[in-house]
Each structure stands twice: as C-alpha cells, then as structure tokens.
Amino acid sequence: MDGPVNVESKLPDRPPNRPSNLTPQIPPIRLPPPIFSLRSRACWFALALAALVLASFWTLNLQWGQFLSLDAARSMGRFVAEFYPPDTSPAFLKKLALATIETLAMSALGTAMAAVAGLLLCLPASRLPGSSAAPGGQAERTGFRMPTRWLLNALRSIPELVWAALLLISAGLGPMAGTLALALHTTGVLGRLFAESVENAPPGPALALRTQGVGRFRVFLYATLPQVLPQLLSYTLYRWENNIRAAAVLGVVGAGGLGQLLSFHMGLFQMGKTAGVLAAMLFLVVLVDGLSHLSRRRLTR
C-alpha cells in the first residue's frame, strides 16, 4: 500500500472513524469583502458611493464661505442672543399650553382615525386566512389586494407635511388640516403593517370557523382579529409617538399646533416668544421619548 498513510487511524488510543458532528462546530467566519479589488461588488459599490457624495457636494454649490465667515458667525450669535430672555408672561404661557394640548389632540385624533381606516383597508389588502372554504387553507386571491396596496403605498409615500399643505386648500388654515394630514399618512403606514400582521396570523382558528360555515367578515372579527389585536395596538401606539413629533412641526405650513405658533412668532421676529415655543416643543419631544422608553423597558422586562 503506497501513498500517504493515515496516521490518525493508526493511533491506538483514538477511535478510528470519529463522527465529524462531534467536533466542535465553529460558525463560519464571514470575511469582509475585498474592497480594493476591482473584481468585487463591494469595490464598485464603494466607488459609486464616493461618486454620489462628491457629486452631491459639487452640484449643491453650498455657501460654506458665507456660512463659515465672521459675518455669519456674528449674525448667528445675534440670532441666538435674541432668544434670551424667553417670554414667560402668563398670557403667553397659557397660549403655549393650549397649543401643546392642540398638538397632542391632533396627534391622538389623527392616529385614532388612521387606526380605524387602516383596519378597514387591511381587509382588502391582505389574503385573509380561511377566506376560502378549501380545507388546505389555500387563501383566496381577490382582485382588490394589489390596488389597495398601491393606495396604501401612495398614502404612505407622501409625508404628513405635504398632505397638510395640500389639505389647506379644502380644510382651511388650522388644526383640522393637520389632523387630516396625520390621519392620511398614518393610514398608509398602519394599513400596510396591519395587513402584514393579519396575513401572518396563524390560520387555524379562522379555518375552524370557516369550515363551520361562518361568514368571512365574522371569521375576521372572531378569529383573526383577537389573535393580532395586541400587535395592532402596539403598532398604533408606536405611530402615535411618531405623530406627536410630527404634529409639533406640521403647523409650519399653517396646520395648527405648536408649529403654527413657531412660524408665526418667528415671522414677526419675536425671538423671546420663539424661544418659548422651541422650549415647549423640545420638552414635548423629550417627554414623549422618555415615556416611551420607560414603558417599553417596563413591558419588556
């Protein structure tokens, strides 16, 4: 017998064919892509990224000279100095409190309307489990699914602020335009999330009801909805948190809340009052952040 001899099998104290699955499993190490080799995709990606960044700075014609000049620094300093002292007269504070409440109300009502609309729209946008009586649970395809998804995507892809600016024409200046804008954008977001969680719900209970001859709508109400309700609620609360932040600035185009006060006083160069509004905004955002962080930590513990 010539050729290499298997040394290991000749060792007496080792069992000959040791099964390989007893050797410790080392997870495969992913090496970083060879970024300096023109043959790798990562290299071309990095080059494209660098080109994009360079082209952006090149074409934007940013006025760095003006921004970094002594003049700009002085005007920035004057601007910040004017913020002091912030207006703390009781009348203005009352106005601020009202605007804060208005902001919170806009976000809450907008989110509530969006949750209801999203729930209604997620029905045609999802393949409902058990919507076909077939025992295999083959979900039925309806013609509404794609159009509804397109509608939800369209609602979602237009930001709240653009919706608010569009709605000003029919709803007029004021918080109603802002509320409707929040509701429209959030409907798109929540409808899509709701549709996904409805589609991913375990189909068992729905099929059980469906094979008993229960109608599709009642199958949704009594089998699918109770299963996904906690998730839908947590999505809604998360969007509400986002919407409070969005509602604070929506008013910049005239749609009510703290933002409207901000653009109003800033336009009149009343810097003391502007500082007050900014402080209220910051307070609201930090408060919402802190509360959500605390409640999340409490819930996950």
Add this chain to the structure above:
Amino acid sequence: MNPALEARPAPDRDPAWAGRVFWWSLALVLLWPLAVATEFRPWVLVEPDNLKVTAKFVQSFFPPALGAEFLGLVAREAWRTVAIATAGMTLALLLAVPLTLLSTSALSVSALSGRMARAPFWFRQALRWLLILLRSVPELVWALVFVRVVGLGPTAGVLAIALTYGGMLGKVYGEILESGEAHPTQTLMRNGSGRLQALFYGLLPQNAAELTSYTVYRWECAIRSSVVLGFVGAGGLGQQLDNSMKMFNGGEVATILLVFMVLVALADTLSAGLRKALG
C-alpha cells in the same frame, strides 16, 4: 354525562356585545374633546363653496404638466433633493462617528474591571445628552433656524439634516455597539490592545452589517425629509412643490408628487436591496 361538557347550541348573538358597545361608546366620548380641541369639523369639507374650490384644484391635476422645460426643472430639483440628503448624511456621519466612539461604553477601559470610573462615566453621559438634544430638535426647526442665518437655499437643508441625523445616528450606533457580544472587544483590551485596535478588530467586524444597514435606512429617511425641508425654503423638490401649490398650478403639483413618489420608491427598493445583501 357532565352537563358542562354537553354540546350546547351556538349563541345566535355575540355573548360579549354589551361590553363591546360600552367600550366603543366610552372611546367615542373620550374622543369628543379631542375633536373640539382640533376644531375638527369634517362637514366643512363638503360645504358647496369649499367643494367647488377643492374640485377645481383636483381637476387641475389632470393632465400633469409635462412640458420639456418643466420636466428638466423637476429633474434638476429631484437630483438636488437626493444631493441634499446625501451631503447631509455625509456631514451627519462626520458628526456621529466621533461622538459614538467617545460616548460608547463598549470601549471603556475602566469598565473592564467592574464599574466605569466616575469622570469617564459623566463625560460619556454628557455626550449622550448632547446626541439626544441634537436628535430631539426636529430637522424642520433646524432648517427654519438656518434659513435665517445662511439664507434660502440648500445649505440650510444640508445643515439641518446633518445635525438631526447626526444625533440619531450617534445614539443608535452607540446602542448597536453596546448590544453586541462584548467578549472579543474586552478580551482584546484586557490583553493590552488600544481602543482603536479593539474597535477595528473586535467591535466593528461584529457589528458592521447592522451599522451599515441602519445607515442606509437613514439615508432613505433623509431623502423623504429633504423634500419636506424644501417647504421652509431649503431647496429641492419641496420648494418647487410649495411654489406650484401657492400658484394653484395643479398640473405641476401632480407631476412633482408623482416624481417624488417614484423617487421614494426607488430609494426604498435600493435600500431594501442593499440591506438584504448585507444580511
């Protein structure tokens, strides 16, 4: 046979309807003051005068403005929107990366032996508060402020995105670095490597994919928000949209909205693809 196990006919009515009706009514009662506070009067929308104005505006959406000159303008503004987002993100990274490295507790040497020493702890905490402050001011407010200082134009938008997104990126990068497996980094530092070495050979290889994926996602968000920033005069598609809306030119509004939706969809697809490739 146990009577409880006997088959009973299904109730013809929801047995819990009383409770459901109660909770829904309570919700409506609670929503009422909100509707009052937001001056929510939906019937205003269908008043004849209002309806006429709305119908006229919506009708003017068709046909969308497709003149060669206008399309060229929109294409230029669309590129500017992407450029503002990209430049803003670049500056945000320049701000976020050093702040993350200085504020993350994953690279603390004194924390290797029990608790972090007091001075580094408060230094890191102060930097973290700075990041939270940067992040908490909405980018639109930064833009309003910078428009005052540097004038109308993309500079204000780039700076606004840089500051807000710098705060966001710094905070989330710190969380990502601290949530990963700390063992390799700590082993390196315990054996005498410097912090930068521990970063490059322990911390980064582990978290690079997640960090990149979050950055790409934020770039996508920056494109969305750079459109919004245009409304306060920071250039790009938003400013064009604002102009067309003020002139009630529905055709132009329709074109810009369509271009914007395509742009967002493209960024969405690109970022989803990249994030999937990163795994």
